[in-house]
Amino acid sequence: MEAQEIFLKENLRFLRNRKNLTQEDLAEDLGMTRVKLHAIESGKTANPVIGDVIKIAKYFKLATDTLLTVNLMRLGELKLRELESGTDVYLTGKNVRVLAITVNQDDKENVEYVPIKAKAGYRTGYSDPEYLAALPKFSFPNLPAGGTFRMFPTTGDSMLPIPEGSDILARYVQNWKELKSGSLGIVILKGEQDFVFKEITVLAQGLSLHSFNKLYDDYQVDFSDVLEIWEYHSFHSKVLPEPVTDLNLVIREIRQLTIHAEREVSL
CATH class of the missing domain: 1.10.260.40 (lambda repressor-like DNA-binding domains)
Structure with missing residues (x-):
């Protein structure tokens, strides 16, 4: 070579x-x-x-x-x-490579699912059509036109209240700098690091990654350490959402009162 x-x-x-x-x-x-x-x-x-x-x-x-x-x-x-x-x-991640995809018999893009057991091989196989062909595939109704979607499993509790172990359906991001600040997404990192599901802010030379769970600190990664970014579309889980607590109700009432007061002042 x-x-x-x-x-x-x-x-x-x-x-x-x-x-x-x-x-x-x-x-x-x-x-x-x-x-x-x-x-x-x-x-x-x-x-x-x-x-x-x-x-x-x-x-x-x-x-x-x-x-x-x-x-x-x-x-x-x-x-x-x-x-x-x-x-x-x-x-920016733009035009660095062509995203490999699979299509069904009607020539429409599949949604590939990356199970936990296949996560380790994704970093080397993400652009390999043979690797993608071996992943589970499905169709999903009412997805926005013109996007490529993939589903990733999550582990850990860094994004609570989204339940631990949820599957995240996400859209491929071609140009990373088009992401709005605070967008949710799956970030595929190089090396031995795991997939991360975070709130993403694009910086001049990298990404700032934020967890909803306050027990986890924010951190930054360079663009050179990022393979792919997939913007959040929806999550899917067997776990029912947490019930609304009395504190949630109080917060909701305070917000409603604040909105009402602001309207009164504006009048």
Whole structure:
């Protein structure tokens, strides 16, 4: 297999000059010595520390993939401005790959279900038609047109009051930056991390993930650690919802009184 050409030193010099920065200025902004920056920019450091590469990519608002593998000097001014405005396709998830799907005998997309026993293989098989063909499939009525849907099992109690062990039906998100802040969704992460069902906020370089259950802290992941995002459509569970408590009723009454008072004031 042909080795991937790396353009880190060329891109670093190009981006620094584009911003009219000296090596001293950029090194100070990045929190590294000028000697280290010079070694990376000149190619004397053949294998830079990954943390330094990520730091440089974040500073210039690029994905590490772009910084390393795209010769930025060959791009036109319009494309460079698009990258600098945060529309890097590696960052948004847009057009990184074509989503593999299966269809039924009427040539309509199936809804695939990823059972718990198949979760471990999903990260390597998510784009493999043979892997998807082996998953359980079903049709679901009244789904919005033009979307691709898949169902994922959840584990844990981080999204209570949605019952633990629910199945989440979700729509594939092609461009991650089109997600509204606070959208619910399944995030497929690289490595050994589990699927996570969270409230998602898209940041400049990654995602902020929030649990409804206050026992769980919010945390952030880089775009480079994300394989797929599936936006929540509905959940399905054998467990009945929790009954409305007296506290819920009190809160509801307070809200109604507040709305009524605001209307009186407006009149």
